[in-house]
Every structure is written in structure tokens, then in C-alpha cells.
Amino acid sequence: MSYGLCAIAEPVPHVLHIPARHERPFRPSAHPPPGALASEIVERKGLGHPDSICDSLAEELSLRLSRHYVERFGAVLHHNVDKTLLVGGAAAPKFGGGEVLKPIEIFLAGRAALAYRGETIAIEDVAGEGTIAWLRDNLHALDPSRHVLLHCLVRPGSADLVELFERARKAGAVLANDTSCGVGFAPLSGLETVVYEVSRGLNAAEFRQQHPAAGEDTKVMGLRTDRNIRLTVACAMIGRFLDSMDDYLDMKEKLAAAARNIAAQHTSCDVAVAVNTADAPDASQIYLTVTGTSAEAGDDGEAGRGNRANGLITPFRPMTMESVAGKNPVSHVGKLYNLAAGLIAARIVAEIPEAAGAECFLLSQIGRPIKEPQLVDVGLHAEEGRVARLAPLASEIAAQELDRLDTMWRDLIEGKLAVGRWPFASSAS
Numbered sequence: 001m002s003y004g005l006c007a008i009a010e011p012v013p014h015v016l017h018i019p020a021r022h023e024r025p026f027r028p029s030a031h032p033p034p035g036a037l038a039s040e041i042v043e044r045k046g047l048g049h050p051d052s053i054c055d056s057l058a059e060e061l062s063l064r065l066s067r068h069y070v071e072r073f074g075a076v077l078h079h080n081v082d083k084t085l086l087v088g089g090a091a092a093p094k095f096g097g098g099e100v101l102k103p104i105e106i107f108l109a110g111r112a113a114l115a116y117r118g119e120t121i122a123i124e125d126v127a128g129e130g131t132i133a134w135l136r137d138n139l140h141a142l143d144p145s146r147h148v149l150l151h152c153l154v155r156p157g158s159a160d161l162v163e164l165f166e167r168a169r170k171a172g173a174v175l176a177n178d179t180s181c182g183v184g185f186a187p188l189s190g191l192e193t194v195v196y197e198v199s200r201g202l203n204a205a206e207f208r209q210q211h212p213a214a215g216e217d218t219k220v221m222g223l224r225t226d227r228n229i230r231l232t233v234a235c236a237m238i239g240r241f242l243d244s245m246d247d248y249l250d251m252k253e254k255l256a257a258a259a260r261n262i263a264a265q266h267t268s269c270d271v272a273v274a275v276n277t278a279d280a281p282d283a284s285q286i287y288l289t290v291t292g293t294s295a296e297a298g299d300d301g302e303a304g305r306g307n308r309a310n311g312l313i314t315p316f317r318p319m320t321m322e323s324v325a326g327k328n329p330v331s332h333v334g335k336l337y338n339l340a341a342g343l344i345a346a347r348i349v350a351e352i353p354e355a356a357g358a359e360c361f362l363l364s365q366i367g368r369p370i371k372e373p374q375l376v377d378v379g380l381h382a383e384e385g386r387v388a389r390l391a392p393l394a395s396e397i398a399a400q401e402l403d404r405l406d407t408m409w410r411d412l413i414e415g416k417l418a419v420g421r422w423p424f425a426s427s428a429s
Helices: 050-073 123-138 159-171 190-202 205-210 245-264 333-351 387-403 405-413
Strands: 014-017 024-028 039-045 085-087 090-094 097-102 104-112 148-155 181-186 214-225 228-238 270-275 357-363 375-381
Touching (some): 190 228, 190 245, 228 245, 333 357
Antiparallel strands (some): 085 104, 090 097, 181 357
16 A cells, blocks of 8 residues: 555555543544545745744743753743744845844743742743844844844743642652643655655755855745645745845746755656745845845744644644644643654554554543543554554554653753654654
8 A cells, every 4th residue: 555645546544543541443534645635735834934933932942941940950840931923023125135124023922930949040041042042043144133122921830730730740740731632643645745855955054055045934835736746935035145136036946946856856746846926026026035034024923823743734634733832841732742643653654564654643631641641543544454453553652652751851852852843753862
């Protein structure tokens, strides 16, 4: 059974459900592999997209806070800093230069322990250092000191959630601090892989060094119809690296060529690429910026509005609207269950050859141990008649991943696991 991009006809997949403490018979899956469908849509917002900036800064703050708590107090304290908002500024871009007229405003909001055992936590310092470092490291034409105004609005957590967090930590059992659903699937379809890799390639440091005029604010929208892929790419071009309209149009061609070359490494389907399709060069209406991100003037951003936990937006897949960036890595199941679901699905596909694909749904209940979800629902894409035989192996993998939920925070703060990328685990881990 093929799970590839260009497979048009496939057997109807079946699904096995593995609830927390009992099993039910499988049924035909409601989610056939996207590669089996006549058409498919996949989207990825690049590193400098306003929504991606918000997700990245929220997650950076959570990770820095977690490390700060561990270094000072020996444990990650309660926090959820997942409410980042970006308000776009004003700018006057032009070839050979341009100017930011009004700075981008970034609001970091959420709840966190700001004092512990009589010691205060300088949240503004932690937030400011992390935000400036991330912006400088990832947006090469943006100067945080001149182009960004930061507001840290993190406040103490509610007494009941803080007490729940502390009670669980002292008891040695991590309790879910929300009732939430996590969803994961594997492997990526061919189109999902193409969109992910093209977006990643256009944001890569090597590409940026060769083509500094291409900003980090990219968006790749992929459409597959049978064996034909159409990629619509938006990229914020940077005026000071371009001298004329001819230079701009040439950069569009180079970007399209790079996208086609990357795509060709991951699919045998025909690929067409269109870049900045709203341009009207004769009217001097083009996607030109000062900083390489539309946040300077054209767009606002918010955490949770962009890519899902695996770095993609996949409307042909089961998804959750849960925002994962910025949630604490110890007990917030909105983050942990999305990670665990993806890890379970990925391991099933990697370790069970007969499983061409897998989907996993996890449901928590607030106050209940995170290792004891209300439901573990694992769907296996396999030939009819084989699913029941594969159930014990799939159940064992799911149980193993759930069992390590209470130590997953270490992998997150050490960078061995990360949200917003696929696979979640780094190649070095």
C-alpha cells in the first residue's frame, strides 16, 4: 500500500481505537491518507510571518523561563505565556533603502510565577533578552532596537492553577492543568513534505546569504491535483538589497527556481511555482519591505493563528486548534498531548512496517494525571484484516510514549524536542 503523494487509488484504510483502559473493534477510517485523494491543500507560514513570530517568541519565553526556574529553584514553576500579539508598524520601503516610520509593537502576555520562596523573578529581563536575541538571530534585516517596541504583560497565575501545579509537583505526580485534545499523524504526505521543505529551504541561512533580498516572511501554499502541484509563494522582498524593478523581478525568478529545485528533491510530480502573485509591476505595486516582514506595515500577528504543532497547516488531516507555543512543558496537555500524539504516530510508522500511516488522538481531563488520558485513539492505515494483529505493537508504543510524558519537559528545554517542526525530535537526540 502506497502512502506517497502521487498514489491515487488505495485500499480503504482501517482504524483501531485504543482507549485508555480497554479496546474497541476497529472501523473504516474517516481520514483516508491525503495521497489517496484527487486533490490536497497544505500551507506553511515561514519564520518571519507575523503569526510565526508570535509563536516563536511565546515559545522562546517559555523555554527561557523554564531554564531560569530550574537554574534558580531546581524545578520548572507554573507558567503559561502563550498569548503573544504583534501590532504592525508603518514603513516606507523603496529600492536601495527605505525607512520604518512606526515600530512594530509586540505584546507578551500570559501567567507565570513571578516570585518563589521570597525571591522575585525579573520577568521583564527574561522576556526582553529572549525577544531581542530571537529577532536578531532570525530576521536579518530587522533591528530590534529601532524597529520593535516590546511590552511585557505577564502577570501572576490564578491561585487555583498555581496550587494545582504545586500540589502535583510535591506529590510527584504531574496533573493535567486543562481539559484538552492532542492530535498527531505520520508520515507526512508527499505534498506536506514538499511544502515543509520548500518553506524551510527558503528560510535557510544558506539561501539568505546567497539572496539577502529575500525576507524571512514567506508563506507557501501547496495545491495538488492528481499529479500536478502548484505552489503559491509569498515573500517579503527587502528594498535595500535591490536597486530597481528589474532586480526585484529577477529575485522573484530566482526564488521560484529555488522552490522548484527543492520540490524536485521530494516528488516526481509536475511542480509549478508562482511568487508574489498580487504584484502589478507596471503600476509599481510590489511586495517590497524594509525589514523582510509584513509586520512592519502590512499585517499583524497572534500566537496560535499559524502553523500547527508540526509546523504545517493541513486541512485535509485531523487537526486541533489548540495553540501549543508558550505553554508550560510540565503539565499543560495542550502542548504535551500534541507532541505525544505526533510521537506515537511517528513511532508506529517507523517500527511497524505494515502500518502505512497512523493517527493519534489524546484527550485529557483537568486534575487527572497526564499519564492517564481519558482517551487514547490510535488509527492505523493498513490492509484490511491486519489491523487487529498490529494492535498489541501499537498499544505498546502508545503506552511507552505516555509513560514519558512527565519527563518530556527536559527534552523541550534542552532542544531535543521542539514544537513547530517535523519531526519533533532533533536528529541529534
